[in-house]
Amino acid sequence: MFGLPDITLLTVGITIVVVIAALVYWGLTFEGHD
């Protein structure tokens, strides 16, 4: 797809999904009271 090997799409795609999931988790669990 897109002229790219599967390994490139998979490694880059999975990394991005994991990073976004981690940051969403942080946002949902951080209460942040001053």
Next chain:
Amino acid sequence: MAADPVTIAVVSLYFIGMLAIGAWASKKIKNTEDYLVAGRSLGFWVFVLLMIGTVCSGMSLLGVSGLGYKAGWPTIWEQIFVPLSIGFCVIFFGVKLHNVAKTSGYMTVQDYLAHRYESPVALRSLAAVAGIIVSMIYLVGQYTAIAIVLMWLFAIPLWLALIIATLVTMVYTAIGGLYAVAWASLIQSVILIVGVIIMAPIIIFYAGGFTHVNEVMASINPNLVMPWNPSGAFAVPYIFSFAILLMVGLACAPHVINNVLSIRDVKYFKWAPLAAFLIYGAAMFLLKFSGFAGLTMVKEGIFALPAVTNAQDYVILYGIQYSIPTIAFWGIFAVIVLAAVMSTTDRLMLTIGAMVSWDLYKKVLRPDASDKNVLLLSKIVVVLSAISTMILAINPPDMLAILIWMGIGVMLSTFAVPLLAGMYWRGATRQGALAAMSLGLVTALIFGFLNYFKVVFAGVNFATIPLHFSFYSFVIAIIAMIVVSIATKKTTEKILDETQTGWYISK
């Protein structure tokens, strides 16, 4: 290319706008706290865009696309880990620093280090001097980027380009402090992100589309479309050290981490990491793809890069010149590049000003100095740092990205271990921090020198070491911290509690 009236008008308007922000911000400066941490009053979007603007540097446009042109997809990790550095900074450093700063009144990260390690003179001074050195290295890279753009745009000599860029940035930073830097960054980041999102797809379209670009790259060398390059510089081990370098090194850089002291409310840390990652990440990916498109266009003979040693840093400039042959757009694009560079340059100069006036002068040399004198000294140092770095940038390096990574590498080796160990390990001691910081700084400078000048020493070719040079000095700093801390007297429990030291983040 030669300058035309439209381009001159667009760029001049941008410069005038930045100076106007400086003039407006200068009216808000009543004391050193206003100048250095914007009175701890920044809102969510000003903070997010300040972080993006601080991290997004000259490398973000010229260097990112230049590296994409040179090494292809194996460099794509830069586009994930640079935007992630903002989240790393907020989550692992920001929450604790902000919470402790509420009662301790920190102005700089050196205030935290002095408090946590009970070292008001030695560690503070070392951290300030190290911060000044790494910020100067980083600044030279930024000025080089500004000069490349102005030389391209106006066909003027390097020295004149440097003077113009230095003067504008220096004036608004010196008079407006962090208020000016933050609001300028807000505008600069919006210009950058909107500009890249509009212009990068046009370059990719004119190169034949995303799929065509990847196919051409694969035909040049199949490794250019792989996620790593086993036969080149971007093999898996190197990418691992590269990720640490970018994510942790940028997060602990003084000019980045000091921003967390300027927010109004800790609740902004809830979604700032995600917002920054998504916004900045999108722009960064598009920039890298523009570099790929430039490679395709050069390969297909659509345009040729100039015959200079750092030709790849010009790829996006030539790409835009070909794809959008409308003079007004060149001026707008020049403003985008200038915005990216200046948003880091101003923050670096202000950070150097803070380290000299607050950490060295007020906290070490003259504790009885008045607030007025500290404020005045901050402004003088901003001016001096701008001028001295400009002189250093007169001989530009071969490749912009390399110099800027070198600056980040020295930051990683110097600050990451004392900060992470200080916040999360109650066993970390003053002597451990001093050893980690000094050894990290010295070994990073040595390894960086050996790597940059391709030295072969004791049978090791430093040009081809498998990891980024900073990773070795980072490991040396970790070992120094652990060994020396175990052997020396522990920090008092009172200080450890005050600084919220321990393996937790207060949620």
